[in-house]
Amino acid sequence: MAATEASQAARAGGGAGTGIPRLEGTPLLGSLADLKADSLGTYLRARHRHGDVVRIAAGPPGLRAELHCVFSAEGAQQVLATQxxxxxxxxxxxxxxxxAFGNGLLTSQDEDYLRQRRLVQPLFTKRRVDGYADAVATETAATLTAWEQAPDGVVDVSDEMMVLALRAVSRILFGTDSDxxxxxVDRCFPVITEYVLRRGYxxxxVPRSWPTPGNKRAAAALEELYGVCDAIIADRRSGGQGAGGGGAKGExxxxxxxxxxxxxxxxxxATELREQVLIFLLAGHETTATSLAFSLHLLGRHPEFQDRARAEIDAVLGDRTPVAADLDRLPYLTRILKEAMRLYPAAPVMGRRSVAAAEVDGHTVPAGAxxxxxxxxxxxxxxxxxxPERFDPDRFTPEAEAARPRYAWFPFGGxxxxxxxxxxxxLESVIALAMLLRAYEFEAVDTEISVSxxxxLRTTSPARCRIRRVGATPR
Structure with a gap:
């Protein structure tokens, strides 16, 4: 059912403020088992069965959470923007x-958030960000060099893009201390994120102070991560200068x-600096890695789109290293990335809690929901x-984008x-993808990838591609 049809049907059943339908679950645990086994599939099933605003109960009586799920573009806009x-x-x-990661931009609220945003915003202007293109190109070139030794010409693009994105954001954040x-980060982040997920859901x-194996592993990982960040911050505070992505001191x-x-x-x-750094590390490498990995894998399944992208790259770049200005000169490559982010958004689920009762897409969401x-x-x-499951970069032509609601696509929130x-x-994704596709052809080995x-968004199965140097004789 189309979004407007679903909303009209809900309103026809009783008008704005009507009761929100609930996904059926078990009497004891509601839908908790389904959410733990496959939360993304459970949300898809909820929308298919009940429309654009659905309640899902999870947990035993007395500890049960009730999730108010909003799946329409109109509802997303209300929650993220207008309300x-x-x-x-x-x-x-x-x-x-x-x-775990501190009260940085991702997690802070109210005046804390506004103050942080005002301090950080000048560092994320287009001019400033464009200056990091050299760092991305350098790390992508290192990946290409490493692939020359790839056994059997096969790489797991999920693993490889995680390494590439982490090294790029580390170089940009820490300069000479990046290695x-x-x-x-590579050693500690998986331990910490798994701990956060387990407790968050x-x-x-149990209290974090209890000496359980999980608490102890997480505490050790946090101590190591905090320690390396604090040491570099102390060096900067004492006048130490790191070389930035472009090689300039202190940049x-x-x-x-x-x-x-x-x-x-x-x-x-110093504590606030560490918190911002940890949030940038968390949000700055896993998200980009996801977009790059699925772009490559999807192109590995669709050689006709890959050939079209490579033709654009060759025409624009030739043999030179891409620069920030090339972002606007590679529109088809940008469409590929956007379509990959549609099918595999790096932030597949976003949560909020309501302060007061509010109307969302024709339904009343109660206070505290x-x-x-x-x-x-x-x-x-x-x-x-x-x-919707078909991969089609031309969904993101300017005309097609203008015809859709603003929040039909919101991988970066809103x-x-x-x-x-x-x-x-x-910028990072376009530069890296351009360099990778110019050098290598990709053929998907694992045709389907499991995610959670x-x-x-995380891959839970291999995402391997067979790679072959462009122009090389097929094996």
Whole structure:
């Protein structure tokens, strides 16, 4: 059913403020088992059966959570933009992220958030972000060199893009300290994120101070991660200078964050700096890695689109290294990335908690409700996306984009809390993808990839592609 038809049907049943339908579950646990086994599939099933606003109960009686899921573009716009002040990051999941990674831009609220945003915003202007293109190109070139030794010409693009994106964001954040930091993040982040997920979605948790194996593993990982960040921050505070992405002294993002100040907002102290750095590491490498990996894998399944992209890259770049200005010169490559982000949004689920009762897409969401937005579902909504599982980059021509509701596609969120790193993510992805496709042809080995919703979208099965140098004789 189209989005407008679903909304009209809901309103025809009783008008604005009508009761929200509920996905059936078991008497004891509701839909908890389904959400744990396949949350993305459960949300898709809820929309298919009950429309664009659905309640899902999860957990045993007395500890049961009731999720108010909003799947329409109109509803997403209301929650993220027009009524954003009423929907806050106060749920249990965000509290776990806040406890582990700190009160940075992703998790902070109210005046804390506004102050941080004002201090950080000058570091994410288009001009400033464009200056990081060299760092991305350098790390992509290193990946291409490493692939020359790929056994049997096969790589797991999910693993490889995670390494590439982590090294790129580490170089941009830490400059000359990037190698050591990337190794620590690679070792510690999986432990911490798994711990956050387990606690964030559990109806009951033991105190973090209890010496359980899980608590001890997470505490050790956090201590190591905090330690390396704090040491580099102390060096910057004492006058140490890191070489930034372009090679200039003191131009790495951490140095710029340490120097950020204003008469009204002051400056970041050492703890605040660490919190911003951890959030940038979390949001800045897993998201871009996801977009790159699925772009490559989808192109590996669709050689006709891959050939078209390569023809554009060759015509625009020739043999030269891409620069920031090439982002606007590679429109088809950008469409590929957007379509990959539609099918595989790096943030497949977003949560909020309502302050007061509010009307959302024709239904009353009560005060204190846990509200779920799911780009994974909205990006597959047949009201906006005909044949939604089909990979088609031409969904993102300017004419097609103008014809859709604004929030039919929202991989970067939206409203006043929209991701500050949108331009950086697109710049990094286009540059890396252009260099990878110019050098290699990709053929998907694993035709289907299993995924799950973590803090970001995660692959749970291999995502291998056979790679062959462009122009090389087939084996």
């Amino acid at each position: 954003a002040a009423n929907f806050r990051k106060d749920n249990a999941f965000y509290q776990e992220v806040r406890t 050591a930091t990337a190794a620590v 559990s109806p009951l948790n 790495d993002l951490l140095s710029l964050l340490a120097a950020a100040s204003s008469a009204d907002d002051g400056e970041f102290d 846990d509200v779920i937005l799911a780009p994974w579902v909205t990006h597959r909504h047949p009201g906006y996306w005909p044949d 409203g006043p809390r929209a991701c500050i790193g949108q331009h950086f993510s697109m 919703a973590g803090i970001t």
